Amino acid sequence: MKDIFKGNLVRLSAMDSEEVGKAFSSLGRDSELMRLMDTGPTRLHSAKATTKFLEKIIEDDSPANHFFSIRALDDNRLLGDINIDVINNWGSRDSFVGIGIYKREDWGKGYGTEAMKLILQFGFIELNLRRITLTVFEYNPRAIRSYEKCGFQVEGRMRGRIIKDNKRWDVLLMGILRDEWKELNQ
Amino acid sequence: MLDIQTQLFEATDIRFGPIDHETHPEIESKWTHDAEFMRLLDLKPARPLSPAMVKKQYEAVEKEVEEDKNLFYFTIRAREDDRLIGKAILEWIDWTNGNGFLRLGIGAVEDRRKGYGSQALSLLLRYAFNELNLYRVTAVVPAYNEGAMRLFQKFGFMEEIRRRQALNRDGQIWDLVSFGLLNTEWREQNNGRG
Amino acid sequence: MKDIYRGSLVRLANDSPEIMAKAFVKWDRDTEQHRLADSDPAMLFSEKKIKDFIEKRAGKNPQAFPFSIRTLADDKLIGGVSLWVNSWTHADTWVGISIGEREYWGKGYGTDAMRLIVQYGFIELNLRRVSLGLHAYNERALKSYEKVGFKMEGRMRGEGLRDGVRFDSLWMGILREEWLAQQEAK
Numbered sequence: 231m232k233d234i235f236k237g238n239l240v241r242l243s244a245m246d247s248e249e250v251g252k253a254f255s256s257l258g259r260d261s262e263l264m265r266l267m268d269t270g271p272t273r274l275h276s277a278k279a280t281t282k283f284l285e286k287i288i289e290d291d292s293p294a295n296h297f298f299s300i301r302a303l304d305d306n307r308l309l310g311d312i313n314i315d316v317i318n319n320w321g322s323r324d325s326f327v328g329i330g331i332y333k334r335e336d337w338g339k340g341y342g343t344e345a346m347k348l349i350l351q352f353g354f355i356e357l358n359l360r361r362i363t364l365t366v367f368e369y370n371p372r373a374i375r376s377y378e379k380c381g382f383q384v385e386g387r388m389r390g391r392i393i394k395d396n397k398r399w400d401v402l403l404m405g406i407l408r409d410e411w412k413e414l415n416q
Numbered sequence: 417m418l419d420i421q422t423q424l425f426e427a428t429d430i431r432f433g434p435i436d437h438e439t440h441p442e443i444e445s446k447w448t449h450d451a452e453f454m455r456l457l458d459l460k461p462a463r464p465l466s467p468a469m470v471k472k473q474y475e476a477v478e479k480e481v482e483e484d485k486n487l488f489y490f491t492i493r494a495r496e497d498d499r500l501i502g503k504a505i506l507e508w509i510d511w512t513n514g515n516g517f518l519r520l521g522i523g524a525v526e527d528r529r530k531g532y533g534s535q536a537l538s539l540l541l542r543y544a545f546n547e548l549n550l551y552r553v554t555a556v557v558p559a560y561n562e563g564a565m566r567l568f569q570k571f572g573f574m575e576e577i578r579r580r581q582a583l584n585r586d587g588q589i590w591d592l593v594s595f596g597l598l599n600t601e602w603r604e605q606n607n608g609r610g
Numbered sequence: 611m612k613d614i615y616r617g618s619l620v621r622l623a624n625d626s627p628e629i630m631a632k633a634f635v636k637w638d639r640d641t642e643q644h645r646l647a648d649s650d651p652a653m654l655f656s657e658k659k660i661k662d663f664i665e666k667r668a669g670k671n672p673q674a675f676p677f678s679i680r681t682l683a684d685d686k687l688i689g690g691v692s693l694w695v696n697s698w699t700h701a702d703t704w705v706g707i708s709i710g711e712r713e714y715w716g717k718g719y720g721t722d723a724m725r726l727i728v729q730y731g732f733i734e735l736n737l738r739r740v741s742l743g744l745h746a747y748n749e750r751a752l753k754s755y756e757k758v759g760f761k762m763e764g765r766m767r768g769e770g771l772r773d774g775v776r777f778d779s780l781w782m783g784i785l786r787e788e789w790l791a792q793q794e795a796k
Contacts, residue, residue, distance in 0.1 A: 232451070232452065232586070233450060233451045233452045234451045234455075234462065235449060235450075235451045235462070235464060236451075241449075242464065243449055243464050244445065244448070244449070244463075244464040244465050244466035244469060245466065246466045246468065247468075288469065293460070293461070293698065293699075294698075296461070296463065298464065316698075320698040320735075321734075321735065321736060322736075323736070352461075354587075355585070355586050355587050356455075356461045356462060356585070356586075356699065357461055357699050358584045358585075358699050358700070358701065412587070459697060459700065460697070460699075461699050510649065510650075512649075512650065512651050512771070513649065513769060513770050513771050514771065515769055551768055551771070551776075552766075552767065552768055552769070554766065574767075576764045576765060576766050576767065577763055577764025577765070577766065577781045578763055578764060579702075579739075579741060579763055579764075579781070579783055580739070580761075580763060580783060580785065581738065581739060581785055582700060582702050582739060582741070582783070583700050583702075584699065584700050584701060584738065585700075594764060594766070594781075596766055596767055598767065598768060
């Protein structure tokens with residue numbers, strides 16, 4: 231049985247709602263990060279509100295929702311978070327993933343790609359899913375490249391789904407199938 | 417005559433103890449981050465827990481122990497320094513029929529292969545048969561957990577049920593095996609002493 | 611797409627907690643029925659208690675799929691059958707059935723209902739196997755389950771004690787491939 235929570239650069243760990251709440255409230259000031267992660271208008275949330283929101287998710291403890299903090303292997307620093315949610319009561323064995331690396335100094339270093347690889351492994355060999363789906367904004371080319379490296383393919387495009395800076399942007403739908411993933415990881 | 421002098425919770429290198437809500441959550445939180453350990457111990461998908469989440473679980477355990485009265489939860493401690501090394505559980509006790517399920521796990525890699533599991537299982541069986549007066553105990557083991565399979569066979573458990581292809585893990589299909597030991601068999605093994 | 615709730619003698623239905631609770635109060639009086647279906651001590655619960663229990667369970671547990679059994683001939687409520695999905699990741703479920711109306715024992719009604727629920731588990735929930743347990747003295751059930759395709763997987767020695775007599779429980783399982791092969795053969 232391998233240790234599926236550890237990669238080479240990062241490891242997945244439990245979320246501490248207070249720690250993440252604190253991190254998020256200072257991150258919220260980085261509006262670029264917020265605009266990359268969220269479809270709604272960016273807002274400034276207090277640490278307390280974020281903590282409460284996370285605590286509720288953790289309390290629910292649903293077997294269909296799995297969320298992790300991403301930590302650097304060398305110094306255990308909190309880098310971001312990643313979650314996978316099984317869709318529709320497991321019937322079709324499909325899921326949505328979402329990831330965020332918090333600080334811009336940590337972008338473009340491979341942390342996100344590795345965390346995504348770990349979550350794909352988790353989804354396919356621990357949750358035994360058949361496919362994994364995600365959505366990404368067309369104005370986030372760094373993320374799109376990272377997901378393609380992990381094996382995701384663009385499956386669709388929701389045209390003009392977001393308006394930012396008075397312009398319409400598409401949201402891409404990407405997916406990866408179990409068999410494709412197995413082949414890539416032979 | 418009854419041998420009331422035998423210490424039910426003491427073995428050679430280990431002893432059973434209660435949960436320590438102050439110090440144990442952090443230790444157990446570390447174990448849950450070791451996916452190899454979690455995947456051997458539990459059938460549910462591995463999930464790392466923060467100390468706060470472990471604390472909540474302990475509270476739920478103690479609540480269940482008190483309310484349902486069919487759960488017995490022991491922490492396994494090293495006798496020399498009392499540190500937490502694992503857990504031993506008797507659960508789903510069906511009092512009418514005299515049955516129970518047991519499971520145990522040694523948390524840290526450094527503490528395995530030292531015979532602690534055998535000592536803990538001995539204590540747990542004596543408790544189940546001499547203190548709870550159960551007729552039989554059952555242990556459910558995934559076929560990929562060779563260490564556990566060997567342990568139960570060593571203690572004279574009989575393989576009773578093999579649920580074919582019941583588990584899907586690590587890209588492979590495995591059987592789920594159910595072992596059983598009767599009070600009378602255990603007593604015979606221990607030459608009626610118990 | 612066929613109607614998977616309809617068999618040849620019965621149909622799977624969903625009745626209100628009120629109706630089911632009334633039926634269970636009636637069936638609980640028949641301790642032979644209880645001793646065939648259950649391991650816990652026979653008890654006489656109030657209609658209110660049973661109704662509360664059904665309602666609590668329905669809301670709380672997304673992994674339980676309970677059905678009532680009604681005859682096709684005159685729509686009579688004769689029992690209940692449920693799946694309890696043990697684990698979605700392993701795709702294995704427990705099934706439990708009880709026919710409360712004893713005039714309907716030994717006439718194929720239970721077998722028909724069991725066939726329907728097994729089909730539901732395989733083609734609607736996409737599970738890999740269905741498991742069940744029964745008391746060794748329940749010969750009628752054993753024959754019925756064998757007809758449906760369940761295979762013997764083990765025996766728990768002395769799992770029950772009634773009337774001062776120790777008896778074993780038997781455990782059976784059916785795999786998806788076995789079930790599909792059976793359907794092909796038909």
